[in-house]
Amino acid sequence: MPARSEAQGPTPGRPRAAAASSTTAHDRHPLGDIPVTEWLAALHGAGLEVFGEDWERKLAELMAFWRRRLEGDYVVDEYGFDRELTDRFLMAALRPISEKWFRVEVRGIENIPAEGGALVVSNHSGTVPVDGLMTMLAVHDRADRFLRPLGADLVFRLPFVSSLARKSGATLACTEDAERMLSRGELVGVWPEGFKGIGKPFSERYKLQRFGRGGFVSAALRTGVPIVPLSVVGAEEIYPLVGNVPSLARLLGLPYLPITPFFPLLGPLGMIPLPSKWLMEFGEPIRTDAYTPAEAEDPMLVFNVTDQVRETIQHTLYDLLRQRESVFG
Incomplete structure (x- = not known):
């Protein structure tokens, strides 16, 4: 009877011999041979x-x-400001938005004092106060200083936002806190238009609202620090406000509930800001050290200085709008 060939397969009941070239589990692992x-x-x-x-x-x-x-081995000041966290994370997170999305162009940064107290006063716009964050980044990166914003009450009532605001250096917009920080040599930022500025209709863009009672001027006069006017062009177009739902806003405890061309129509996608081109210009400082602290109680003087700051910002806004080639260019 002829022998059964290897090609015909193994003899029934007889185990196959292990092949010399058999593959182990280690050899079969795709990463096993990487030194x-x-x-x-x-x-x-x-x-x-x-x-x-x-x-x-x-x-x-x-x-x-x-x-x-x-x-827990880190330091915060009496207002909750966490310098290291702000420097390493908040500024790092904002930088690509400023450079790649809004392409912020900053002018007059030399008008920010290298040291000592000063008050930066800016126009306010954009439906959501993104302009404050971009201003903080511009001062940090170009003047190598931390801007301490004065925020509205609502900022410190919101969960998570309140904690982040405190850690990034913000404090309540009151004259007492402003004076304390200015006296200690801090660079303080204020947006006197408040919610009237960021919540105004798109049809009124770049038209400054009232600057309140001039409390920021009184703080500057009492501490003798310069006032640096700041004009920001570009923030008005990130969320064009075309409508409002005041009844629902009151129910939610908000100053306004914005309606834009994309929100709430597109849902969460409508919350993405439009990539407008931004221009920031820090004007020449308005000195206050020639006045005595007692003169801060003179309402006419406070009004005149407030009006001077407001007019400076308004005229600069018009100049920047003429210079900007296009909204998104």
């Missing part, structure tokens, strides 16, 4: 790609930062 040195080289290359040449130091600093956070 440790290649893993380390790949991680090193990834670090270079993401963090640059100095990635090891940056990673070590990041780990140290989180360790301090977990251990």
